[in-house]
Amino acid sequence: MSSQINSFLAAQATPGATPSPFKGPVDVLNYALTLEHLEATFYRDGLSKFANQDYLNAGLQTSVRDYITQIGTDETAHVDTLTKVIGSLGGTPVKEATYNFGYTNLTGFLKVAAALENTGVAAYTGAAQYLISNDQLLTAALTIHGVEARHAAYLNVVTGTSPFPAAFDAPKTPAEVLKIAGPFIVSG
Amino acid sequence: MLEPHETILAAVFEERDRVMSRRGLLGHSLRLAAGGALALGLAGAPVFDRLTALAQSFTGNIDVLNYALTLEHLEYAFYRDGIGKFQFGNGPFGHSIDTDLAAIRDHEQAHVATLTKVITQLGGTPVKEATYNFGYGSDPKKFLATAQALENTGVRAYDGAGASLKSTDLLTAAGTIVAVEARHASYLNLLNGQIPFPAPFEQPATRAEVLTIAGPFIVSSGTPAAGA
Numbered sequence: 001m002s003s004q005i006n007s008f009l010a011a012q013a014t015p016g017a018t019p020s021p022f023k024g025p026v027d028v029l030n031y032a033l034t035l036e037h038l039e040a041t042f043y044r045d046g047l048s049k050f051a052n053q054d055y056l057n058a059g060l061q062t063s064v065r066d067y068i069t070q071i072g073t074d075e076t077a078h079v080d081t082l083t084k085v086i087g088s089l090g091g092t093p094v095k096e097a098t099y100n101f102g103y104t105n106l107t108g109f110l111k112v113a114a115a116l117e118n119t120g121v122a123a124y125t126g127a128a129q130y131l132i133s134n135d136q137l138l139t140a141a142l143t144i145h146g147v148e149a150r151h152a153a154y155l156n157v158v159t160g161t162s163p164f165p166a167a168f169d170a171p172k173t174p175a176e177v178l179k180i181a182g183p184f185i186v187s188g
Numbered sequence: 189m190l191e192p193h194e195t196i197l198a199a200v201f202e203e204r205d206r207v208m209s210r211r212g213l214l215g216h217s218l219r220l221a222a223g224g225a226l227a228l229g230l231a232g233a234p235v236f237d238r239l240t241a242l243a244q245s246f247t248g249n250i251d252v253l254n255y256a257l258t259l260e261h262l263e264y265a266f267y268r269d270g271i272g273k274f275q276f277g278n279g280p281f282g283h284s285i286d287t288d289l290a291a292i293r294d295h296e297q298a299h300v301a302t303l304t305k306v307i308t309q310l311g312g313t314p315v316k317e318a319t320y321n322f323g324y325g326s327d328p329k330k331f332l333a334t335a336q337a338l339e340n341t342g343v344r345a346y347d348g349a350g351a352s353l354k355s356t357d358l359l360t361a362a363g364t365i366v367a368v369e370a371r372h373a374s375y376l377n378l379l380n381g382q383i384p385f386p387a388p389f390e391q392p393a394t395r396a397e398v399l400t401i402a403g404p405f406i407v408s409s410g411t412p413a414a415g416a
Binding site: 067070071073074077078081121124125126128129132135136138139140142143144145146147149150151152153154157158160162163164166167168169170171 | 350
């Protein structure tokens with residue numbers, strides 16, 4: 001796992017740790033960017049591996065691949081925006097890492113996609129509070145959070161679960177999220 | 189003559205176009221948040237230009253929550269009173285639409301209950317359910333299209349109001365709700381044959397914009413509207 005993840009987890013484990021695991025807004029945005037890089041790369045890879053025929057072979061219409069393509073485009077837009085915003089705040093945006101997502105076929109890819117999006121929603125829900133001191137950044141984060149939820153709902157439908165399993169979408173702490181995402185990150 | 193749900197969707201897109209053209213006339217005028225160091229002309233998320241208007245809409249946390257509750261009442265009543273009128277059968281990927289709509293109804297009911305409780309705990313007076321006319325008659329397509337418009341507008345409402353919540357607990361709670369509204373919107377877009385995620389970023393709306401969109405559904409409000 002990356003050193004950034006290790007420091008996040010260490011902050012959570014230390015008794016008497018400060019309430020926020022983040023030093024400031026740039027850190028929060030880099031946390032989001034870490035996840036967006038992961039997602040953007042994930043879709044890029046999956047779209048290069050699975051063509052329309054693979055979807056048809058799995059009993060899915062090719063429109064699913066079209067929508068997956070759009071999701072990938074959305075994640076790339078999130079990467080680009082977060083990178084720009086962090087830079088404009090004088091921070092150093094985290095870069096794309098190297099990943100191993102572990103799926104071996106299209107069905108596996110779609111299941112991981114659903115897991116990533118649902119985790120992403122929980123990550124943004126859990127992190128929004130750490131942007132409370134900055135209206136602009138908070139609102140910008142909310143405009144991404146909603147789209148991740150839309151992605152998650154669609155992928156749930158595609159993979160056979162409820163688009164909206166609960167009345168309230170539970171937040172996850174950064175430590176919880178990075179425990180889920182960490183295993184996918186090989187280096188970086 | 190446009191059907192009610194078409195009027196609503198047209199209003200949503202008209203608002204977006206109006207804001208875009210106004211922004212072009214006035215240029216970029218960004219109010220810096222206290223302690224912030226955001227550069228002018230920040231590219232990427234168009235939301236930055238509209239934050240002044242978003243911020244001025246509310247008098248405090250209770251006001252924000254009652255605004256949310258106004259919309260949740262509307263949504264819950266819409267599903268509660270409507271879904272028994274129709275049988276939708278199965279949707280994309282073999283889901284039972286009726287089961288899914290019943291789940292949405294239950295979610296909105298839970299949102300109403302929770303917001304009502306929180307406002308009361310904070311010492312506020314929760315707004316009551318109003319009387320509505322949703323205009324879909326006996327047309328199932330209109331019902332689903334109106335549902336789509338309501339859910340998408342709900343996301344815009346929460347995203348426009350979130351920054352006005354000055355408590356981390358309330359903000360997180362609002363986040364747990366708006367994520368579900370976005371899931372509803374995604375699903376209803378899909379049911380209506382449209383892309384579940386029409387844009388890479390949500391489009392927050394001001395309270396005035398939202399009440400312009402939702403107002404026509406409200407025949408008589410249970411509580412006088414505040415600050416519309």
